[in-house]
Amino acid sequence: MIQTDPKTAQPDAVVFDIGNVLIRWQPEEQYDQWIGPDRRRQMFGAVDLHAMNDRIDRGEGFRQVIDETAEANTDFRTEILMWHDRWLDLAQPAISLSVKTLHALKARNVPVFALSNFGRETFELAKTKFDFLSDFDRPYISGHMGVIKPDARIYEMVEADCGVTPDGLLFVDDRADNIAAAAQRGWRTHHFVSPEQWADHIIGLGLIEGSDL
Structure with a gap:
């Protein structure tokens, strides 16, 4: 040592x-741009997306965790899937x-x-x-x-x-x-x-x- x-x-x-x-990591700000602040507040209030991301950070499958969360919260299914499909837009800029x-x-x-x-x-x-x-x-x-x-x-x-x-x-x-x-x-x-x-x-x-x- x-x-x-x-x-x-x-x-x-x-x-x-x-x-x-x-790298800047502020998902709420990106979702405000994508779906508007009101819809974003509704979604983040109803679904613990940061806990979802913790599962990914612990090593669970990226697509699997997000699909599972989207299917369990169908009112926000399309928006939750953006976490996967637009992830590089969530994590930015340097x-x-x-x-x-x-x-x-x-x-x-x-x-x-x-x-x-x-x-x-x-x-x-x-x-x-x-x-x-x-x-x-x-x-x-x-x-x-x-x-x-x-x-x-x-x-x-x-x-x-x-x-x-x-x-x-x-x-x-x-x-x-x-x-x-x-x-x-x-x-x-x-x-x-x-x-x-x-x-x-x-x-x-x-x-x-x-x-x-």
């Missing part, structure tokens, strides 16, 4: 969440400055990992649109791991595989519960609010310089 002094040493690796850190931080870290030979709640099939689909998703040194994708954040098990699996001690990992995520779970294990964390704050944070740590971006 790589040993670090948390008081003085830089992180040994940076761990990126993907949704709302590298957050440009965050992507630049990923590439800047790699250019300085800082290992970069992904730790993301993402389905097996949806991650492969996303890689066809976003080339940078193939740039991670180690991608930890929940659909392949069978567990989602913030379950402690997913962080344990990362630690066991990557060979970096918890205090050597710097984890950036937009969700406070995911950050808290990592921090409980001794990971360094940054709660993502904006790409500018994130860039300033890693510049302040000396991992990159402003001129890298």
Whole structure:
């Protein structure tokens, strides 16, 4: 295991969440454009689509889960099927400055990992649109791991595989519960609010310089 002094040493690796850190993920906003806010509010109030997506992120079949949900909620069948058929329109656009931080870290030979709640099939689909998703040194994708954040098990699996001690990992995520779970294990964390704050944070740590971006 790589040993670090948390008081003085830089992180040994940076761990990126993907949704709302590298790629914008706001399904409600997309559905507002597709079917209008009123219909969208009715659908999201009647059907827990985020719980549906959690099933996909845990590794269940993309098409199977959405078809099953659509058939169980026939009043919104057509709209629910859009989650599958227009998925690449749900996950967009890339957050440009965050992507630049990923590439800047790699250019300085800082290992970069992904730790993301993402389905097996949806991650492969996303890689066809976003080339940078193939740039991670180690991608930890929940659909392949069978567990989602913030379950402690997913962080344990990362630690066991990557060979970096918890205090050597710097984890950036937009969700406070995911950050808290990592921090409980001794990971360094940054709660993502904006790409500018994130860039300033890693510049302040000396991992990159402003001129890298």
